[in-house]
Amino acid sequence: MMLQNWAQFALTVGVALAKPPISKQYATGNFEAKCASIASKLDVENATVYFSQFVAAGQNLSIPDRNVTCGPPYQAVSADLCRIALYVATSKSSGINMEAWLPSNFSGRFLSTGNGGLAGCIGYDDMAYTTSLGFASVGANNGHNGTSGGAFYNQPEVVADFAYRSIHTNVLVGKEITKKFYGSPHTKSYYLGCSTGGRQGFKSAQDFPEDFDGIVAGAPALAFNNLTSWSGHFYNVTGPPGSETFVPTAMWLTTIHEDIMKQCDLIDGYADGIIEDASTCKYNASSLLCGGSNTDSSSCLTATQVETVQKVFSPLTLSDGSLVYPRMQPGSEGVAAFAVYGGAPFIYNVDFFRYAIYNDPNWNPLTINETDYINAAIKNPSNIDTFKGDLSAVQARGAKILHYHGQMDGIITSENSPRYYEHVSKTMGKTPAELDDFYRFFRISGTGHCQGGDGASVIGQALQSFQSTDPAENVLMAVVDWVENGNAPETIVGTHWVNGTQSAGVDYKRAHCKYPKRNVYKGKGDPKAVESWECVEERSTKTDPC
Numbered sequence: 001m002m003l004q005n006w007a008q009f010a011l012t013v014g015v016a017l018a019k020p021p022i023s024k025q026y027a028t029g030n031f032e033a034k035c036a037s038i039a040s041k042l043d044v045e046n047a048t049v050y051f052s053q054f055v056a057a058g059q060n061l062s063i064p065d066r067n068v069t070c071g072p073p074y075q076a077v078s079a080d081l082c083r084i085a086l087y088v089a090t091s092k093s094s095g096i097n098m099e100a101w102l103p104s105n106f107s108g109r110f111l112s113t114g115n116g117g118l119a120g121c122i123g124y125d126d127m128a129y130t131t132s133l134g135f136a137s138v139g140a141n142n143g144h145n146g147t148s149g150g151a152f153y154n155q156p157e158v159v160a161d162f163a164y165r166s167i168h169t170n171v172l173v174g175k176e177i178t179k180k181f182y183g184s185p186h187t188k189s190y191y192l193g194c195s196t197g198g199r200q201g202f203k204s205a206q207d208f209p210e211d212f213d214g215i216v217a218g219a220p221a222l223a224f225n226n227l228t229s230w231s232g233h234f235y236n237v238t239g240p241p242g243s244e245t246f247v248p249t250a251m252w253l254t255t256i257h258e259d260i261m262k263q264c265d266l267i268d269g270y271a272d273g274i275i276e277d278a279s280t281c282k283y284n285a286s287s288l289l290c291g292g293s294n295t296d297s298s299s300c301l302t303a304t305q306v307e308t309v310q311k312v313f314s315p316l317t318l319s320d321g322s323l324v325y326p327r328m329q330p331g332s333e334g335v336a337a338f339a340v341y342g343g344a345p346f347i348y349n350v351d352f353f354r355y356a357i358y359n360d361p362n363w364n365p366l367t368i369n370e371t372d373y374i375n376a377a378i379k380n381p382s383n384i385d386t387f388k389g390d391l392s393a394v395q396a397r398g399a400k401i402l403h404y405h406g407q408m409d410g411i412i413t414s415e416n417s418p419r420y421y422e423h424v425s426k427t428m429g430k431t432p433a434e435l436d437d438f439y440r441f442f443r444i445s446g447t448g449h450c451q452g453g454d455g456a457s458v459i460g461q462a463l464q465s466f467q468s469t470d471p472a473e474n475v476l477m478a479v480v481d482w483v484e485n486g487n488a489p490e491t492i493v494g495t496h497w498v499n500g501t502q503s504a505g506v507d508y509k510r511a512h513c514k515y516p517k518r519n520v521y522k523g524k525g526d527p528k529a530v531e532s533w534e535c536v537e538e539r540s541t542k543t544d545p546c
Helices: 003-017 029-042 124-132 156-182 195-209 224-238 249-268 302-311 333-339 348-355 370-379 394-395 416-428 475-485
Strands: 045-054 059-062 074-078 081-089 097-103 109-113 136-139 188-192 213-218 324-325 400-406 438-444 491-497 507-513 516-519 533-536
Touching: 029 045, 029 081, 029 156, 081 156, 097 124, 097 507, 109 124, 109 156, 124 136, 124 188, 124 400, 136 156, 136 416, 156 195, 188 475, 195 213, 195 400, 224 302, 224 324, 224 348, 224 370, 249 333, 249 516, 348 370, 348 533, 400 416, 400 475, 416 438, 438 491, 507 516, 507 533
Parallel strands: 109 136, 109 188, 188 213, 213 400, 400 438
Antiparallel strands: 045 081, 059 074, 081 097, 097 136, 438 507, 491 507, 516 533
């Protein structure tokens, strides 16, 4: 969202949240003075408080020390807030940089943001977004600065921060700061994250169930070690550019994607360039084989290239047939063609293996093989895998988990999320109806990795994907409504903007279904109308939960 759109955003938020459950309203001068003095009053164990700073609504906050790999050195904010920055030691050889952003329109709700990739980047966008909604928000750098995994090299404590400790420490300290600043503890505690952030949300649920009352976890990097192996194996499949196995990027974006739509778009009953449930698509690339009248090499594939495509859309398994990771789902080519099909090693795979698994900067990602997959799974540093199926502690304390995954995700296959859901179901011995009490999973069609995509991908999951604070259309406010009012979401209504641009207006909305239901067109009515689609009771696939 550009800076000039903040006025409209702030007005929308102000109307929607005019009556928060608890409101600590301050006159600007009083709030600013309170912020200026809070740094000297904080006594946090193992912490060094750098500063406290008043930030006025509408300001484009300068962040000159932000690591250049993390984003621009500024952040637009739309609420008066107190920014507190500090360092917290987590061991004798590691620690986290974190910030607490405390808004003047505090609703009583505390929230922790997550991270992405291997990144040590504070989620300023998410903090700006959530403070605008009245949350006291915290974020941390995951125990290192920047997007490289080089900080893990011979530093197991830094890996531990990345695996679990940064988020947990950030929450404990953040709650303490919030109580000190506002004079009373928070009423409810929430989490918002996607990708690595989604994994962090589930890590909290699995190992620290007391941390949050409500968790929004998007596209989670679950089964993390095997995910990293899977990300790295695509180079073995495609080979480098120019090799006989390599499929050019343009072919993925046009010819193959169009063929996938030809075979699978109508499974949901309507051809709109969007696959509602990607697991229903059993794509076969053989129709693109060059031969007969199909001789144009720019629009057909050699037999070897057809095999490459089929391998891409097949699960990664060991020689004994056991699953390493599910297949990449068809329909994700727009992102995957660049991220993992481009004939080069995936950078996060390289860094994690070099610096966290092997502690060997010379490990060659071009030789990744079954031995590496097994070694990563066995080492599982600081239990980063995050695949426990027992979430009974979350259920017992009445906390809620809202899990979503885009069906066009080209970074983390959307087929791993239902695999985890089924794993929880099997481990806990609960049917979907029973899991509904505390854990609900939504497949978001036409959505890429965390946000963006061809469909109704705007569900309030991020600053750039905000349309409404209505819980029916906003995953964060949906989990708030579920926790505080007992209104559990049955669908999540997503918005698609005209040409993907918010200023151009709403093109259509679509209600995304709660798993294991899937979305189908009723066969009549305006296909852009929410009511022309329905969620049907049909499991499209059964996945091995192991």
